[in-house]
Amino acid sequence: MCGCGGRCGRATPGAASSSGRRLPATPLLLLAYLSYLLLGSAAFWALESPREREMAGRLLSEKWDLLENYTCLEREDLEDLAKGIIQAYKSGLYLKGNTSLGRWDFVGSFFFSVSAVTTIGYGNLSPSTEAAQVFCIFFALFGIPLNLVLLNRIGQLMLSGVQLCAFHLGEKFHWQKGAAVLTRTCALVAGLLLFLLLPPLLFTAIEGWTYEEGFYYSFITLSTIGFGDYVIGMNPERTYPSWYKNVVSLWILFGMAWLALIINLCISLLENSSGLCRCCKRRSRDAEQELISGNPNVTLESKDGQNCSTKDTKPAEPN
Template sequence: MCRAQGDAVAGRRWWRLPGTLLLLLAYVGYLLLGSTAFWALEGPAERHSAQQLLQDKWELLGNYTCLKGPALERLIQAYKSGLTLQGNTTSLGRWDFVGSFFFSISAITTIGYGNLSPNTVSAQIFCIFFALFGIPLNLILLNRIGHLMLSGVQRCAKRLGEKLHWTCALVTGLLLFLLLPPFLFSVIEGWTYEEGFYYSFVTLSTIGFGDYVIGMNPDLTYPSWYKNLVSVWILFGMAWLALVINLCITLLENSSDLCQCGKKKSKELEQELMDCNKNSKQIMPNQPNFLLWPGYWPSGCGGSCRYDTS
Protein backbone atom coordinates (compact mmCIF):
# COMPACT_ATOMS: atom_id res chain seq x y z
CA MET A 1 0.00 0.00 0.00
CA CYS A 2 2.87 2.37 0.88
CA ARG A 3 4.50 1.50 -2.41
CA ALA A 4 1.30 2.35 -4.26
CA GLN A 5 1.10 5.69 -2.49
CA GLY A 6 4.74 6.38 -3.33
CA ASP A 7 4.10 5.59 -7.00
CA ALA A 8 1.10 7.92 -6.95
CA VAL A 9 3.17 10.75 -5.47
CA ALA A 10 5.91 10.16 -8.02
CA GLY A 11 3.31 10.20 -10.76
CA ARG A 12 1.98 13.53 -9.55
CA ARG A 13 5.51 14.95 -9.52
CA TRP A 14 6.12 13.80 -13.08
CA TRP A 15 2.81 15.35 -14.08
CA ARG A 16 3.56 18.57 -12.28
CA LEU A 17 6.87 19.24 -14.03
CA PRO A 18 5.40 19.30 -17.57
CA GLY A 19 2.58 21.42 -16.17
CA THR A 20 5.16 23.91 -14.92
CA LEU A 21 6.88 23.92 -18.30
CA LEU A 22 3.58 24.55 -20.05
CA LEU A 23 2.83 27.35 -17.61
CA LEU A 24 6.26 28.84 -18.26
CA LEU A 25 5.71 28.63 -22.01
CA ALA A 26 2.33 30.32 -21.62
CA TYR A 27 3.99 32.99 -19.48
CA VAL A 28 6.70 33.67 -22.07
CA GLY A 29 4.11 33.66 -24.85
CA TYR A 30 2.02 36.17 -22.95
CA LEU A 31 5.07 38.39 -22.51
CA LEU A 32 5.89 38.14 -26.22
CA LEU A 33 2.32 39.10 -27.04
CA GLY A 34 2.53 42.13 -24.79
CA SER A 35 5.96 43.09 -26.12
CA THR A 36 4.72 42.98 -29.70
CA ALA A 37 1.68 45.08 -28.83
CA PHE A 38 3.67 47.74 -26.95
CA TRP A 39 6.28 47.77 -29.71
CA ALA A 40 3.60 48.34 -32.35
CA LEU A 41 1.67 50.92 -30.31
CA GLU A 42 4.48 52.96 -28.80
CA GLY A 43 7.19 52.56 -31.46
CA PRO A 44 5.71 55.01 -34.02
CA ALA A 45 5.01 57.56 -31.28
CA GLU A 46 8.63 57.32 -30.10
CA ARG A 47 9.97 57.82 -33.61
CA HIS A 48 7.69 60.81 -34.11
CA SER A 49 8.88 62.32 -30.82
CA ALA A 50 12.48 61.78 -31.91
CA GLN A 51 11.91 63.64 -35.17
CA GLN A 52 10.18 66.46 -33.30
CA LEU A 53 13.09 66.67 -30.87
CA LEU A 54 15.59 67.05 -33.71
CA GLN A 55 13.47 69.75 -35.30
CA ASP A 56 13.28 71.65 -32.01
CA LYS A 57 17.04 71.38 -31.65
CA TRP A 58 17.70 73.03 -35.00
CA GLU A 59 15.13 75.72 -34.25
CA LEU A 60 16.93 76.55 -31.01
CA LEU A 61 20.34 76.58 -32.71
CA GLY A 62 19.04 78.86 -35.44
CA ASN A 63 17.32 81.21 -33.05
CA TYR A 64 19.36 80.94 -29.89
CA THR A 65 19.35 84.72 -29.42
CA CYS A 66 15.57 84.73 -29.16
CA LEU A 67 14.79 81.45 -27.42
CA LYS A 68 11.13 80.47 -27.67
CA GLY A 69 9.35 79.10 -24.64
CA PRO A 70 7.28 76.35 -26.36
CA ALA A 71 10.32 74.89 -28.10
CA LEU A 72 12.28 74.79 -24.84
CA GLU A 73 9.36 73.12 -23.07
CA ARG A 74 9.20 70.45 -25.76
CA LEU A 75 12.92 69.77 -25.32
CA ILE A 76 12.51 69.46 -21.55
CA GLN A 77 9.52 67.14 -21.94
CA ALA A 78 11.41 64.96 -24.41
CA TYR A 79 14.33 64.75 -22.01
CA LYS A 80 11.99 63.68 -19.20
CA SER A 81 10.51 60.97 -21.40
CA GLY A 82 13.98 59.53 -22.00
CA LEU A 83 14.89 60.82 -25.45
CA THR A 84 18.37 62.32 -25.68
CA LEU A 85 20.25 63.99 -28.51
CA GLN A 86 23.32 62.29 -29.99
CA GLY A 87 24.69 64.52 -32.73
CA ASN A 88 22.20 64.50 -35.56
CA THR A 89 20.31 61.51 -34.17
CA THR A 90 18.34 60.66 -31.06
CA SER A 91 18.61 57.71 -28.70
CA LEU A 92 15.87 55.25 -29.56
CA GLY A 93 15.40 51.75 -28.25
CA ARG A 94 13.14 52.33 -25.29
CA TRP A 95 10.17 50.93 -27.19
CA ASP A 96 11.89 48.48 -29.48
CA PHE A 97 11.03 44.80 -29.01
CA VAL A 98 13.63 44.19 -26.29
CA GLY A 99 12.64 47.34 -24.41
CA SER A 100 8.96 46.46 -24.74
CA PHE A 101 9.67 42.96 -23.40
CA PHE A 102 11.44 44.40 -20.35
CA PHE A 103 8.56 46.81 -19.77
CA SER A 104 6.12 43.90 -19.96
CA ILE A 105 8.12 42.09 -17.26
CA SER A 106 8.17 45.15 -15.01
CA ALA A 107 4.41 45.60 -15.49
CA ILE A 108 3.10 42.13 -14.62
CA THR A 109 5.63 41.63 -11.82
CA THR A 110 4.33 44.93 -10.35
CA ILE A 111 7.87 46.34 -10.11
CA GLY A 112 6.87 49.49 -11.99
CA TYR A 113 10.12 51.44 -12.13
CA GLY A 114 8.28 54.54 -13.32
CA ASN A 115 10.96 55.59 -15.81
CA LEU A 116 9.01 54.16 -18.73
CA SER A 117 5.27 54.30 -19.29
CA PRO A 118 2.98 54.19 -22.33
CA ASN A 119 2.08 57.59 -23.76
CA THR A 120 -0.52 56.72 -26.39
CA VAL A 121 -4.11 56.11 -25.33
CA SER A 122 -4.28 52.77 -27.13
CA ALA A 123 -1.15 51.51 -25.34
CA GLN A 124 -2.45 52.72 -21.97
CA ILE A 125 -5.74 50.85 -22.43
CA PHE A 126 -3.90 47.74 -23.58
CA CYS A 127 -1.61 48.00 -20.54
CA ILE A 128 -4.65 47.85 -18.23
CA PHE A 129 -5.93 44.58 -19.65
CA PHE A 130 -2.42 43.19 -20.10
CA ALA A 131 -1.65 43.71 -16.41
CA LEU A 132 -5.12 42.57 -15.33
CA PHE A 133 -4.53 39.06 -16.66
CA GLY A 134 -0.74 39.09 -16.48
CA ILE A 135 -0.40 39.75 -12.74
CA PRO A 136 -2.38 36.60 -11.74
CA LEU A 137 -0.42 34.58 -14.29
CA ASN A 138 2.82 35.89 -12.82
CA LEU A 139 1.73 35.01 -9.27
CA ILE A 140 0.76 31.48 -10.31
CA LEU A 141 4.10 30.94 -12.05
CA LEU A 142 6.07 32.34 -9.11
CA ASN A 143 4.16 30.02 -6.77
CA ARG A 144 4.92 27.02 -8.99
CA ILE A 145 8.61 27.92 -9.30
CA GLY A 146 8.76 28.46 -5.55
CA HIS A 147 7.36 24.96 -4.95
CA LEU A 148 9.93 23.48 -7.32
CA MET A 149 12.71 25.30 -5.48
CA LEU A 150 11.30 24.07 -2.18
CA SER A 151 11.21 20.48 -3.43
CA GLY A 152 14.83 20.87 -4.51
CA VAL A 153 15.68 22.08 -1.02
CA GLN A 154 13.92 19.06 0.47
CA ARG A 155 15.92 16.71 -1.74
CA CYS A 156 19.10 18.42 -0.59
CA ALA A 157 17.89 18.03 2.99
CA LYS A 158 17.98 14.25 2.67
CA ARG A 159 21.66 14.43 1.77
CA LEU A 160 22.78 17.32 3.95
CA GLY A 161 20.49 16.92 6.92
CA GLU A 162 17.63 19.04 8.18
CA LYS A 163 19.93 21.54 9.87
CA LEU A 164 21.87 22.38 6.72
CA HIS A 165 19.30 22.35 3.92
CA TRP A 166 17.87 25.81 4.67
CA THR A 167 21.39 27.18 5.04
CA CYS A 168 22.32 25.69 1.67
CA ALA A 169 19.21 27.14 0.04
CA LEU A 170 19.75 30.60 1.51
CA VAL A 171 23.43 30.73 0.60
CA THR A 172 22.80 29.51 -2.95
CA GLY A 173 19.99 32.02 -3.45
CA LEU A 174 22.09 34.85 -2.03
CA LEU A 175 24.88 34.06 -4.46
CA LEU A 176 22.71 33.67 -7.56
CA PHE A 177 20.22 36.47 -7.01
CA LEU A 178 21.77 39.10 -4.73
CA LEU A 179 25.56 38.78 -4.43
CA LEU A 180 26.70 37.89 -7.97
CA PRO A 181 24.37 40.05 -10.16
CA PRO A 182 25.86 43.34 -8.86
CA PHE A 183 29.16 42.36 -10.49
CA LEU A 184 27.38 42.13 -13.85
CA PHE A 185 25.73 45.51 -13.30
CA SER A 186 29.08 47.01 -12.33
CA VAL A 187 30.68 45.82 -15.55
CA ILE A 188 27.87 46.79 -17.95
CA GLU A 189 26.22 49.77 -16.22
CA GLY A 190 29.30 51.20 -14.53
CA TRP A 191 27.64 51.16 -11.10
CA THR A 192 29.44 50.44 -7.87
CA TYR A 193 28.87 47.07 -6.22
CA GLU A 194 26.75 48.71 -3.52
CA GLU A 195 24.54 50.37 -6.13
CA GLY A 196 24.11 47.06 -7.96
CA PHE A 197 23.22 45.27 -4.73
CA TYR A 198 20.72 48.02 -3.88
CA TYR A 199 19.15 47.73 -7.35
CA SER A 200 18.96 43.93 -7.03
CA PHE A 201 17.02 44.01 -3.77
CA VAL A 202 14.74 46.89 -4.80
CA THR A 203 13.90 45.01 -8.00
CA LEU A 204 13.33 41.52 -6.57
CA SER A 205 11.26 42.87 -3.70
CA THR A 206 9.10 44.74 -6.30
CA ILE A 207 9.69 48.04 -4.49
CA GLY A 208 10.91 49.50 -7.78
CA PHE A 209 11.87 53.08 -6.90
CA GLY A 210 13.18 53.70 -10.41
CA ASP A 211 16.28 55.59 -9.32
CA TYR A 212 18.42 52.80 -10.79
CA VAL A 213 17.22 51.04 -13.95
CA ILE A 214 19.26 48.93 -16.34
CA GLY A 215 19.76 49.77 -20.00
CA MET A 216 18.94 53.46 -19.76
CA ASN A 217 22.32 55.13 -20.21
CA PRO A 218 22.40 56.70 -23.71
CA ASP A 219 26.20 56.80 -23.67
CA LEU A 220 26.52 53.02 -23.40
CA THR A 221 26.00 50.27 -25.95
CA TYR A 222 24.25 47.32 -24.34
CA PRO A 223 24.50 43.69 -25.50
CA SER A 224 21.36 42.28 -27.08
CA TRP A 225 21.13 39.49 -24.47
CA TYR A 226 21.45 41.81 -21.48
CA LYS A 227 17.82 42.72 -20.81
CA ASN A 228 16.62 39.20 -21.58
CA LEU A 229 19.05 37.75 -19.04
CA VAL A 230 17.93 40.29 -16.44
CA SER A 231 14.30 39.37 -17.14
CA VAL A 232 15.01 35.69 -16.36
CA TRP A 233 16.91 36.74 -13.25
CA ILE A 234 13.94 38.81 -12.08
CA LEU A 235 11.53 35.89 -12.51
CA PHE A 236 13.53 33.30 -10.56
CA GLY A 237 14.89 35.84 -8.09
CA MET A 238 11.39 36.94 -7.12
CA ALA A 239 10.39 33.31 -6.55
CA TRP A 240 13.43 32.75 -4.29
CA LEU A 241 12.88 35.97 -2.34
CA ALA A 242 9.24 35.01 -1.84
CA LEU A 243 10.42 31.79 -0.16
CA VAL A 244 12.73 33.78 2.10
CA ILE A 245 9.94 36.20 3.02
CA ASN A 246 7.59 33.30 3.78
CA LEU A 247 10.29 31.78 5.99
CA CYS A 248 10.64 35.08 7.87
CA ILE A 249 6.87 35.28 8.31
CA THR A 250 6.80 31.72 9.69
CA LEU A 251 9.60 32.49 12.14
CA LEU A 252 7.86 35.66 13.32
CA GLU A 253 4.55 33.87 13.75
CA ASN A 254 6.17 31.02 15.68
CA SER A 255 8.00 33.45 17.95
CA SER A 256 4.73 35.27 18.58
CA ASP A 257 2.98 31.99 19.41
CA LEU A 258 5.77 31.07 21.81
CA CYS A 259 5.49 34.42 23.58
CA GLN A 260 1.72 34.07 23.87
CA CYS A 261 2.11 30.48 25.11
CA GLY A 262 4.63 31.61 27.72
CA LYS A 263 2.35 34.39 28.89
CA LYS A 264 -0.57 31.97 29.07
CA LYS A 265 1.43 29.46 31.13
CA SER A 266 2.68 32.17 33.49
CA LYS A 267 -0.87 33.38 34.04
CA GLU A 268 -2.07 29.82 34.67
CA LEU A 269 0.77 29.26 37.18
CA GLU A 270 -0.03 32.53 38.92
CA GLN A 271 -3.70 31.61 39.14
CA GLU A 272 -2.76 28.16 40.47
CA LEU A 273 -0.64 29.67 43.23
CA MET A 274 -3.39 32.11 44.15
CA ASP A 275 -5.96 29.31 44.36
CA CYS A 276 -3.68 27.18 46.52
CA ASN A 277 -2.89 30.11 48.79
CA LYS A 278 -6.62 30.72 49.16
CA ASN A 279 -7.17 27.05 50.03
CA SER A 280 -4.37 27.18 52.60
CA LYS A 281 -5.97 30.17 54.27
CA GLN A 282 -9.21 28.24 54.55
CA ILE A 283 -7.37 25.31 56.19
CA MET A 284 -5.30 27.50 58.56
CA PRO A 285 -7.34 30.64 59.29
CA ASN A 286 -4.99 31.76 62.11
CA GLN A 287 -2.07 32.15 59.69
CA PRO A 288 -3.10 34.81 57.16
CA ASN A 289 0.35 35.21 55.68
CA PHE A 290 1.10 31.59 54.94
CA LEU A 291 4.15 31.30 52.67
CA LEU A 292 4.86 28.57 50.17
CA TRP A 293 8.16 27.17 51.37
CA PRO A 294 10.21 24.80 49.23
CA GLY A 295 8.78 21.88 51.22
CA TYR A 296 5.25 22.92 50.38
CA TRP A 297 3.74 21.22 47.32
CA PRO A 298 0.15 21.85 46.24
CA SER A 299 -1.64 18.66 45.33
CA GLY A 300 -3.40 20.02 42.30
CA CYS A 301 -5.34 23.23 41.91
CA GLY A 302 -8.74 22.00 42.93
CA GLY A 303 -7.89 19.66 45.81
CA SER A 304 -6.68 20.22 49.33
CA CYS A 305 -3.16 21.59 49.85
CA ARG A 306 -0.66 19.68 51.94
CA TYR A 307 2.35 21.37 53.42
CA ASP A 308 5.55 20.73 55.26
CA THR A 309 6.90 23.42 57.60
CA SER A 310 9.90 21.43 58.78
Protein backbone atom coordinates (compact mmCIF):
# COMPACT_ATOMS: atom_id res chain seq x y z
CA MET A 1 0.00 0.00 0.00
CA CYS A 2 1.32 3.38 -0.89
CA GLY A 3 2.44 5.47 2.07
CA CYS A 4 1.12 8.66 0.62
CA GLY A 5 -2.41 7.94 1.82
CA GLY A 6 -3.93 7.38 -1.61
CA ARG A 7 -2.82 10.78 -2.85
CA CYS A 8 -0.29 9.53 -5.41
CA GLY A 9 -1.13 10.34 -9.00
CA ARG A 10 -4.06 12.53 -7.99
CA ALA A 11 -4.06 16.00 -9.53
CA THR A 12 -4.36 18.87 -7.12
CA PRO A 13 -7.58 20.78 -7.93
CA GLY A 14 -6.25 24.12 -6.74
CA ALA A 15 -3.06 23.91 -8.78
CA ALA A 16 -4.85 22.78 -11.91
CA SER A 17 -7.47 25.47 -11.77
CA SER A 18 -4.98 28.22 -11.01
CA SER A 19 -2.62 27.15 -13.77
CA GLY A 20 -5.56 26.93 -16.16
CA ARG A 21 -6.76 30.41 -15.31
CA ARG A 22 -3.40 32.12 -15.14
CA LEU A 23 -2.16 33.87 -18.29
CA PRO A 24 1.47 34.60 -19.11
CA ALA A 25 2.77 38.00 -18.04
CA THR A 26 3.67 39.20 -21.54
CA PRO A 27 0.17 38.89 -23.06
CA LEU A 28 -1.29 40.68 -20.04
CA LEU A 29 1.28 43.44 -20.36
CA LEU A 30 0.59 43.75 -24.08
CA LEU A 31 -3.16 43.86 -23.45
CA ALA A 32 -2.71 46.59 -20.84
CA TYR A 33 -0.43 48.53 -23.20
CA LEU A 34 -2.90 48.36 -26.09
CA SER A 35 -5.79 49.29 -23.80
CA TYR A 36 -3.83 52.29 -22.55
CA LEU A 37 -3.10 53.40 -26.12
CA LEU A 38 -6.76 53.00 -27.12
CA LEU A 39 -7.85 54.99 -24.08
CA GLY A 40 -5.41 57.78 -24.92
CA SER A 41 -6.48 57.76 -28.57
CA ALA A 42 -10.13 58.12 -27.62
CA ALA A 43 -9.32 60.97 -25.22
CA PHE A 44 -7.24 62.90 -27.77
CA TRP A 45 -9.87 62.31 -30.43
CA ALA A 46 -12.63 63.66 -28.20
CA LEU A 47 -10.59 66.65 -27.03
CA GLU A 48 -8.82 67.75 -30.22
CA SER A 49 -11.15 66.77 -33.06
CA PRO A 50 -13.71 69.59 -32.50
CA ARG A 51 -10.92 72.17 -32.35
CA GLU A 52 -9.39 70.81 -35.54
CA ARG A 53 -12.70 71.04 -37.42
CA GLU A 54 -13.26 74.55 -36.14
CA MET A 55 -9.81 75.74 -37.22
CA ALA A 56 -10.12 74.07 -40.64
CA GLY A 57 -13.49 75.71 -41.25
CA ARG A 58 -12.17 79.13 -40.19
CA LEU A 59 -9.13 78.88 -42.47
CA LEU A 60 -11.24 77.83 -45.44
CA SER A 61 -13.63 80.70 -44.78
CA GLU A 62 -10.78 83.21 -44.60
CA LYS A 63 -9.31 81.79 -47.80
CA TRP A 64 -12.52 82.24 -49.78
CA ASP A 65 -13.09 85.69 -48.29
CA LEU A 66 -9.64 86.71 -49.44
CA LEU A 67 -10.26 85.39 -52.96
CA GLU A 68 -13.58 87.24 -53.15
CA ASN A 69 -12.10 90.54 -51.97
CA TYR A 70 -9.05 90.32 -54.22
CA THR A 71 -10.42 89.07 -57.49
CA CYS A 72 -7.09 89.53 -59.22
CA LEU A 73 -5.62 86.82 -56.99
CA GLU A 74 -6.01 83.33 -58.37
CA ARG A 75 -6.48 80.28 -56.19
CA GLU A 76 -3.21 78.73 -57.32
CA ASP A 77 -1.33 81.97 -56.67
CA LEU A 78 -2.69 82.12 -53.14
CA GLU A 79 -1.62 78.56 -52.45
CA ASP A 80 1.85 79.29 -53.84
CA LEU A 81 2.06 82.34 -51.60
CA ALA A 82 1.09 80.28 -48.56
CA LYS A 83 3.73 77.68 -49.41
CA GLY A 84 6.32 80.42 -49.76
CA ILE A 85 5.41 81.86 -46.36
CA ILE A 86 5.71 78.43 -44.75
CA GLN A 87 9.06 77.82 -46.41
CA ALA A 88 10.28 81.25 -45.33
CA TYR A 89 9.36 80.48 -41.73
CA LYS A 90 11.15 77.14 -41.88
CA SER A 91 14.21 78.93 -43.26
CA GLY A 92 14.18 81.38 -40.37
CA LEU A 93 12.97 84.46 -42.26
CA TYR A 94 10.56 86.75 -40.42
CA LEU A 95 8.46 88.37 -43.14
CA LYS A 96 6.83 91.02 -40.94
CA GLY A 97 10.11 92.63 -39.99
CA ASN A 98 12.01 91.39 -43.07
CA THR A 99 14.70 89.99 -40.79
CA SER A 100 16.25 86.61 -40.13
CA LEU A 101 15.52 84.71 -36.93
CA GLY A 102 19.13 83.53 -36.74
CA ARG A 103 18.23 79.92 -36.10
CA TRP A 104 21.54 78.62 -37.42
CA ASP A 105 23.87 80.95 -35.54
CA PHE A 106 26.27 79.28 -33.14
CA VAL A 107 23.91 79.39 -30.14
CA GLY A 108 21.01 78.09 -32.24
CA SER A 109 23.19 75.36 -33.73
CA PHE A 110 24.31 74.32 -30.25
CA PHE A 111 20.70 74.05 -29.10
CA PHE A 112 19.87 71.99 -32.19
CA SER A 113 22.79 69.67 -31.42
CA VAL A 114 21.45 69.16 -27.89
CA SER A 115 17.95 68.42 -29.18
CA ALA A 116 19.40 65.93 -31.68
CA VAL A 117 21.58 63.83 -29.34
CA THR A 118 18.92 63.85 -26.61
CA THR A 119 16.38 62.59 -29.22
CA ILE A 120 13.96 65.41 -28.34
CA GLY A 121 13.68 66.45 -31.99
CA TYR A 122 11.29 69.39 -31.81
CA GLY A 123 10.83 69.36 -35.59
CA ASN A 124 10.83 73.13 -35.99
CA LEU A 125 14.41 73.11 -37.21
CA SER A 126 16.17 70.60 -39.44
CA PRO A 127 19.17 70.59 -41.79
CA SER A 128 18.31 71.37 -45.39
CA THR A 129 21.61 70.82 -47.25
CA GLU A 130 22.68 67.31 -48.19
CA ALA A 131 26.04 67.70 -46.45
CA ALA A 132 24.38 68.79 -43.22
CA GLN A 133 21.87 65.92 -43.41
CA VAL A 134 24.63 63.34 -43.87
CA PHE A 135 26.63 64.89 -41.04
CA CYS A 136 23.52 64.85 -38.83
CA ILE A 137 23.20 61.09 -39.35
CA PHE A 138 26.72 60.34 -38.12
CA PHE A 139 26.55 63.03 -35.45
CA ALA A 140 23.41 61.44 -33.97
CA LEU A 141 24.74 57.90 -34.48
CA PHE A 142 27.63 58.49 -32.09
CA GLY A 143 26.08 61.32 -30.08
CA ILE A 144 23.00 59.45 -28.87
CA PRO A 145 24.98 56.62 -27.17
CA LEU A 146 27.36 59.19 -25.69
CA ASN A 147 24.40 61.15 -24.35
CA LEU A 148 22.89 58.00 -22.80
CA VAL A 149 26.18 57.15 -21.10
CA LEU A 150 26.47 60.70 -19.75
CA LEU A 151 22.87 60.73 -18.50
CA ASN A 152 23.44 57.40 -16.80
CA ARG A 153 26.58 58.73 -15.11
CA ILE A 154 24.83 61.92 -13.98
CA GLY A 155 21.92 59.87 -12.65
CA GLN A 156 24.30 57.63 -10.73
CA LEU A 157 26.03 60.67 -9.22
CA MET A 158 22.67 62.09 -8.16
CA LEU A 159 21.64 58.79 -6.62
CA SER A 160 25.02 58.38 -4.91
CA GLY A 161 24.71 61.87 -3.43
CA VAL A 162 21.27 61.08 -2.03
CA GLN A 163 22.48 57.77 -0.59
CA LEU A 164 25.55 59.45 0.93
CA CYS A 165 23.40 62.08 2.61
CA ALA A 166 21.09 59.38 3.93
CA PHE A 167 24.05 57.42 5.30
CA HIS A 168 25.53 60.43 7.12
CA LEU A 169 22.17 61.44 8.56
CA GLY A 170 21.51 57.88 9.66
CA GLU A 171 24.91 57.68 11.35
CA LYS A 172 24.41 61.00 13.10
CA PHE A 173 20.87 60.45 14.35
CA HIS A 174 20.98 56.61 14.52
CA TRP A 175 17.88 56.35 12.36
CA GLN A 176 18.74 54.73 9.04
CA LYS A 177 15.24 54.11 7.67
CA GLY A 178 13.99 57.56 8.61
CA ALA A 179 17.07 59.22 7.15
CA ALA A 180 16.65 57.31 3.88
CA VAL A 181 13.00 58.30 3.58
CA LEU A 182 13.78 61.92 4.50
CA THR A 183 16.63 62.34 2.01
CA ARG A 184 14.73 60.69 -0.83
CA THR A 185 11.72 62.90 -0.16
CA CYS A 186 13.91 66.01 -0.09
CA ALA A 187 15.64 64.94 -3.32
CA LEU A 188 12.28 64.37 -5.00
CA VAL A 189 10.93 67.75 -3.89
CA ALA A 190 14.17 69.51 -4.89
CA GLY A 191 14.08 67.87 -8.31
CA LEU A 192 10.45 68.84 -8.83
CA LEU A 193 11.24 72.44 -7.96
CA LEU A 194 14.45 72.69 -9.93
CA PHE A 195 13.41 70.88 -13.10
CA LEU A 196 9.62 71.13 -13.38
CA LEU A 197 8.08 73.79 -11.12
CA LEU A 198 10.55 76.70 -11.28
CA PRO A 199 11.60 76.64 -14.99
CA PRO A 200 8.07 77.61 -16.16
CA LEU A 201 8.54 80.88 -14.29
CA LEU A 202 11.61 81.59 -16.43
CA PHE A 203 9.74 80.72 -19.61
CA THR A 204 6.85 82.94 -18.54
CA ALA A 205 9.19 85.88 -18.04
CA ILE A 206 11.25 85.45 -21.23
CA GLU A 207 8.87 83.74 -23.66
CA GLY A 208 5.60 85.31 -22.50
CA TRP A 209 3.95 81.91 -22.01
CA THR A 210 1.49 81.13 -19.26
CA TYR A 211 2.72 78.99 -16.36
CA GLU A 212 0.70 76.03 -17.64
CA GLU A 213 2.31 76.32 -21.07
CA GLY A 214 5.76 76.54 -19.50
CA PHE A 215 5.12 73.47 -17.34
CA TYR A 216 3.80 71.61 -20.39
CA TYR A 217 6.93 72.52 -22.35
CA SER A 218 9.16 71.46 -19.45
CA PHE A 219 7.69 67.98 -19.19
CA ILE A 220 7.42 67.43 -22.97
CA THR A 221 11.07 68.42 -23.31
CA LEU A 222 12.55 66.44 -20.40
CA SER A 223 10.59 63.33 -21.36
CA THR A 224 12.07 63.67 -24.91
CA ILE A 225 8.56 63.65 -26.43
CA GLY A 226 9.33 66.96 -28.15
CA PHE A 227 6.19 67.81 -30.11
CA GLY A 228 7.66 71.14 -31.24
CA ASP A 229 4.52 73.20 -30.61
CA TYR A 230 6.44 75.15 -27.96
CA VAL A 231 10.13 75.89 -28.54
CA ILE A 232 12.23 78.49 -26.79
CA GLY A 233 13.86 81.41 -28.57
CA MET A 234 11.60 81.38 -31.62
CA ASN A 235 9.52 84.52 -31.13
CA PRO A 236 10.92 87.20 -33.47
CA GLU A 237 9.18 89.95 -31.52
CA ARG A 238 11.19 89.23 -28.36
CA THR A 239 14.82 89.87 -27.48
CA TYR A 240 16.50 86.93 -25.81
CA PRO A 241 19.54 87.07 -23.49
CA SER A 242 22.71 85.51 -24.86
CA TRP A 243 22.88 83.03 -21.95
CA TYR A 244 19.30 81.84 -22.34
CA LYS A 245 19.66 78.85 -24.68
CA ASN A 246 22.88 77.69 -23.00
CA VAL A 247 21.21 77.62 -19.57
CA VAL A 248 18.20 75.79 -21.01
CA SER A 249 20.55 73.25 -22.62
CA LEU A 250 22.13 72.49 -19.23
CA TRP A 251 18.67 72.29 -17.68
CA ILE A 252 17.67 69.74 -20.33
CA LEU A 253 20.74 67.60 -19.66
CA PHE A 254 20.39 67.41 -15.88
CA GLY A 255 16.60 67.38 -16.00
CA MET A 256 16.55 64.38 -18.30
CA ALA A 257 18.87 62.51 -15.92
CA TRP A 258 16.59 63.33 -12.97
CA LEU A 259 13.41 62.38 -14.80
CA ALA A 260 15.02 59.13 -15.96
CA LEU A 261 15.66 58.29 -12.30
CA ILE A 262 12.01 58.96 -11.47
CA ILE A 263 10.82 56.82 -14.39
CA ASN A 264 13.18 54.00 -13.37
CA LEU A 265 11.83 54.25 -9.82
CA CYS A 266 8.28 53.89 -11.12
CA ILE A 267 9.33 50.89 -13.22
CA SER A 268 11.01 49.33 -10.18
CA LEU A 269 7.89 49.85 -8.07
CA LEU A 270 5.70 48.24 -10.73
CA GLU A 271 8.05 45.28 -11.13
CA ASN A 272 8.39 44.79 -7.38
CA SER A 273 4.65 44.92 -6.86
CA SER A 274 4.21 42.36 -9.62
CA GLY A 275 6.82 40.11 -8.03
CA LEU A 276 5.21 40.54 -4.62
CA CYS A 277 1.82 39.52 -5.98
CA ARG A 278 3.30 36.45 -7.68
CA CYS A 279 5.15 35.49 -4.51
CA CYS A 280 2.07 35.85 -2.31
CA LYS A 281 -0.03 33.89 -4.80
CA ARG A 282 2.58 31.12 -4.83
CA ARG A 283 2.64 30.92 -1.03
CA SER A 284 -1.16 30.94 -0.91
CA ARG A 285 -1.32 28.17 -3.52
CA ASP A 286 1.24 26.10 -1.62
CA ALA A 287 -0.77 26.51 1.56
CA GLU A 288 -3.92 25.51 -0.30
CA GLN A 289 -2.24 22.37 -1.58
CA GLU A 290 -1.12 21.46 1.94
CA LEU A 291 -4.64 21.93 3.26
CA ILE A 292 -6.06 19.77 0.47
CA SER A 293 -3.39 17.19 1.26
CA GLY A 294 -4.71 16.92 4.80
CA ASN A 295 -2.37 19.16 6.80
CA PRO A 296 -4.64 21.39 8.94
CA ASN A 297 -1.73 23.19 10.65
CA VAL A 298 -0.75 25.21 7.57
CA THR A 299 -1.52 28.95 7.71
CA LEU A 300 -0.47 31.85 5.55
CA GLU A 301 0.65 34.53 7.94
CA SER A 302 0.83 38.21 7.04
CA LYS A 303 4.59 38.24 7.56
CA ASP A 304 4.95 35.84 4.65
CA GLY A 305 3.93 38.61 2.30
CA GLN A 306 6.61 40.87 3.76
CA ASN A 307 9.29 38.31 3.02
CA CYS A 308 8.31 38.15 -0.64
CA SER A 309 10.49 39.93 -3.14
CA THR A 310 11.49 39.69 -6.74
CA LYS A 311 14.59 37.80 -5.63
CA ASP A 312 12.50 35.07 -4.01
CA THR A 313 13.59 32.61 -6.66
CA LYS A 314 17.02 32.25 -5.02
CA PRO A 315 17.57 28.56 -4.24
CA ALA A 316 17.75 27.56 -0.64
CA GLU A 317 21.21 26.87 0.72
CA PRO A 318 21.90 23.31 1.77
CA ASN A 319 21.77 22.49 5.48
